[in-house]
Amino acid sequence: VKARQFVLEGDLELSSGVVLPGARMTCCAYGDLNAARDNAVLFPTRFGASHGENEFLIGTGKALDPDKYSILVPNLFGNGISSSPSNAPPPYDGPAFPRVTIHDAVRFQRQQFANVLGLTRFRLAVGWSMGAQQAYEWACQAPDAVERLVVICGAARTSEHNKVFLKSLQAAILADRRWKDGRYESEPVDGLRAAGRIYAGWAYSQDWYRAGLHLKMGTFPDLDAYLAGYWDALFEKRVAANLLAMINTWIAHDVSANDRYGGDLEHALAAIRARTLLVPCDHDLYFPTADNELELKSIRNGELVELKSVWGHMAASGQSEADNRFIDRLLTEHLRQ
Amino acid sequence: VKARQFVLEGDLELSSGVVLPGARMTCCAYGDLNAARDNAVLFPTRFGASHGENEFLIGTGKALDPDKYSILVPNLFGNGISSSPSNAPPPYDGPAFPRVTIHDAVRFQRQQFANVLGLTRFRLAVGWSMGAQQAYEWACQAPDAVERLVVICGAARTSEHNKVFLKSLQAAILADRRWKDGRYESEPVDGLRAAGRIYAGWAYSQDWYRAGLHLKMGTFPDLDAYLAGYWDALFEKRVAANLLAMINTWIAHDVSANDRYGGDLEHALAAIRARTLLVPCDHDLYFPTADNELELKSIRNGELVELKSVWGHMAASGQSEADNRFIDRLLTEHLRQ
Numbered sequence: 134v135k136a137r138q139f140v141l142e143g144d145l146e147l148s149s150g151v152v153l154p155g156a157r158m159t160c161c162a163y164g165d166l167n168a169a170r171d172n173a174v175l176f177p178t179r180f181g182a183s184h185g186e187n188e189f190l191i192g193t194g195k196a197l198d199p200d201k202y203s204i205l206v207p208n209l210f211g212n213g214i215s216s217s218p219s220n221a222p223p224p225y226d227g228p229a230f231p232r233v234t235i236h237d238a239v240r241f242q243r244q245q246f247a248n249v250l251g252l253t254r255f256r257l258a259v260g261w262s263m264g265a266q267q268a269y270e271w272a273c274q275a276p277d278a279v280e281r282l283v284v285i286c287g288a289a290r291t292s293e294h295n296k297v298f299l300k301s302l303q304a305a306i307l308a309d310r311r312w313k314d315g316r317y318e319s320e321p322v323d324g325l326r327a328a329g330r331i332y333a334g335w336a337y338s339q340d341w342y343r344a345g346l347h348l349k350m351g352t353f354p355d356l357d358a359y360l361a362g363y364w365d366a367l368f369e370k371r372v373a374a375n376l377l378a379m380i381n382t383w384i385a386h387d388v389s390a391n392d393r394y395g396g397d398l399e400h401a402l403a404a405i406r407a408r409t410l411l412v413p414c415d416h417d418l419y420f421p422t423a424d425n426e427l428e429l430k431s432i433r434n435g436e437l438v439e440l441k442s443v444w445g446h447m448a449a450s451g452q453s454e455a456d457n458r459f460i461d462r463l464l465t466e467h468l469r470q
Numbered sequence: 471v472k473a474r475q476f477v478l479e480g481d482l483e484l485s486s487g488v489v490l491p492g493a494r495m496t497c498c499a500y501g502d503l504n505a506a507r508d509n510a511v512l513f514p515t516r517f518g519a520s521h522g523e524n525e526f527l528i529g530t531g532k533a534l535d536p537d538k539y540s541i542l543v544p545n546l547f548g549n550g551i552s553s554s555p556s557n558a559p560p561p562y563d564g565p566a567f568p569r570v571t572i573h574d575a576v577r578f579q580r581q582q583f584a585n586v587l588g589l590t591r592f593r594l595a596v597g598w599s600m601g602a603q604q605a606y607e608w609a610c611q612a613p614d615a616v617e618r619l620v621v622i623c624g625a626a627r628t629s630e631h632n633k634v635f636l637k638s639l640q641a642a643i644l645a646d647r648r649w650k651d652g653r654y655e656s657e658p659v660d661g662l663r664a665a666g667r668i669y670a671g672w673a674y675s676q677d678w679y680r681a682g683l684h685l686k687m688g689t690f691p692d693l694d695a696y697l698a699g700y701w702d703a704l705f706e707k708r709v710a711a712n713l714l715a716m717i718n719t720w721i722a723h724d725v726s727a728n729d730r731y732g733g734d735l736e737h738a739l740a741a742i743r744a745r746t747l748l749v750p751c752d753h754d755l756y757f758p759t760a761d762n763e764l765e766l767k768s769i770r771n772g773e774l775v776e777l778k779s780v781w782g783h784m785a786a787s788g789q790s791e792a793d794n795r796f797i798d799r800l801l802t803e804h805l806r807q
Contacts, residue, residue: 294679297671304664310647327641334634339758342631
């Protein structure tokens with residue numbers, strides 16, 4: 134997919150009061166903005182991923198068609214491409230990188246898109262997982278800016294149970310004494326691998342493992358080969374400080390945790406003006422359908438379509454062809470309305 | 471509850487070929503055996519627990535009534551009371567403790583009960599979680615010895631998904647470099663705490679956390695206080711080598727992984743003669759109902775009753791009064807038949 138990459142730079146003012154000077158947000162645009170600037174689609178990145186991981190849903194003939202839309206993919210702070218512990222200059226580097234909330238990231242996106250691109254309105258904001266959190270936040274923070282919203286395996290506020298999972302990832306990384314309270318000389322690779330193995334149990338469903346689909350994620354003869362070859366390999370390359378920064382961003386996510394909504398989630402959801410589609414997956418172990426159903430009650434123009442897939446949370450990761458097609462059809466219909 | 475505690479001692483012959491000489495199995499008996507020796511109930515312990523944790527289901531007027539039955543609770547090897555890494559003499563102490571399977575433990579129980587107590591038949595074998603694994607193994611290994619079987623939140627073979635969860639516990643403990651490949655001078659407390667926090671996400675359900683029941687596990691103002699006050703406190707006291715031994719026992723569990731059944735699970739299940747009741751919990755995240763449903767197809771005289779409880783796997787831990795009563799009623803009915 135042909136993309137145009139650019140960097141938006143500015144001071145990042147955080148809810149905590151800290152300012153990260155000269156923050157850099159790397160974006161990718163697929164397709165051109167029209168003269169009226171009314172064909173933009175926002176599609177933010179997910180946890181531990183960059184714009185490339187969104188490309189499976191973008192293409193000619195797909196719902197997110199760059200011949201029709203300008204699909205804008207901002208990389209989330211902490212992902213190693215936009216400002217992150219791994220690339221921030223001192224004194225904000227490594228574990229000293231300040232906590233960025235989804236609210237902060239979206240405020241920065243709004244300012245930059247308006248000031249640099251003259252872009253204040255999106256035909257659609259869509260995302261999966263942490264990308265869905267950003268899309269949700271956009272619709273609450275700037276209700277007039279989002280015409281349509283599609284939340285895939287995401288929630289308006291990180292649930293208590295989801296936080297338990299996330300805090301277990303933190304604990305596993307920090308248990309590796311290489312971490313040394315952040316003054317580490319080498320990456321805590323054993324902690325990172327443990328975090329990967331924790332993730333392995335949550336990402337896919339019990340039914341997915343029962344069907345033996347894990348063995349097809351490579352040429353894996355058994356479970357141990359899969360855990361070593363897929364998850365260890367994925368996580369041992371990670372930068373611990375980046376992962377920890379994004380985990381903190383995830384934990385803090387709450388569209389109502391700001392002055393405007395004062396922690397009143399129903400109020401924040403009721404402010405959404407976008408035509409909203411919530412798409413939980415019936416096998417998702419950390420963004421269960423029940424959370425979206427509760428949210429739906431407060432959304433004025435919303436509906437919920439459950440994705441049925443043993444791929445669980447990963448149903449919308451791009452790894453499952455059938456689920457990719459299902460999501461593409463949902464997006465096509467939602468953009469048509 | 472009045473109990474009589476005793477120790478059965480003998481050589482433990484393991485499937486691996488290793489022999490653990492003078493292995494000690496601590497048992498508790500609640501109620502006396504009658505002259506015919508036909509009123510015994512077997513109720514083995516679960517992961518990381520000892521006989522005391524089974525007592526909530528034992529008592530006059532309950533299904534497991536010591537006035538009617540002799541309820542025998544053997545402590546599982548590795549739990550710190552029966553032979554375990556923490557109490558075995560060299561050269562079998564600590565991480566050198568040999569791997570004990572559920573099959574091995576049940577074979578030892580059978581030999582000892584027959585030789586010392588003259589006990590070869592149980593009115594009922596019942597257990598929860600790893601206790602259920604032992605009860606299941608008894609019914610497959612000695613079909614004539616078990617008249618009735620009740621499996622609560624357990625399975626005949628540890629599922630692949632369940633192993634992923636268990637292997638993440640191992641990885642978190644081993645990530646703590648205090649462990650030093652087993653030659654540790656102090657317990658890997660950070661790894662143990664991380665393991666506790668992993669457990670926290672699996673033990674109870676998403677709905678349980680949404681209902682805020684975690685805050686009622688003590689006087690906890692918020693999630694962090696709960697994780698620190700409940701799970702960290704629970705796991706930082708553990709002996710890592712004992713936990714790792716029991717995790718290995720759990721991972722290896724498979725009623726068909728032996729010469730008699732040669733890995734043929736359906737064959738092993740079809741050998742069960744006990745009137746069997748499988749009791750999964752609808753919110754259990756690691757012993758899902760679907761696993762029991764598949765098993766049920768091969769059991770000649772079996773039925774399945776699903777426990778509906780947001781307590782998830784912990785529904786049968788004794789912490790939920792409503793679930794305790796439900797289980798007691800099921801056991802009462804099952805013993806009557």
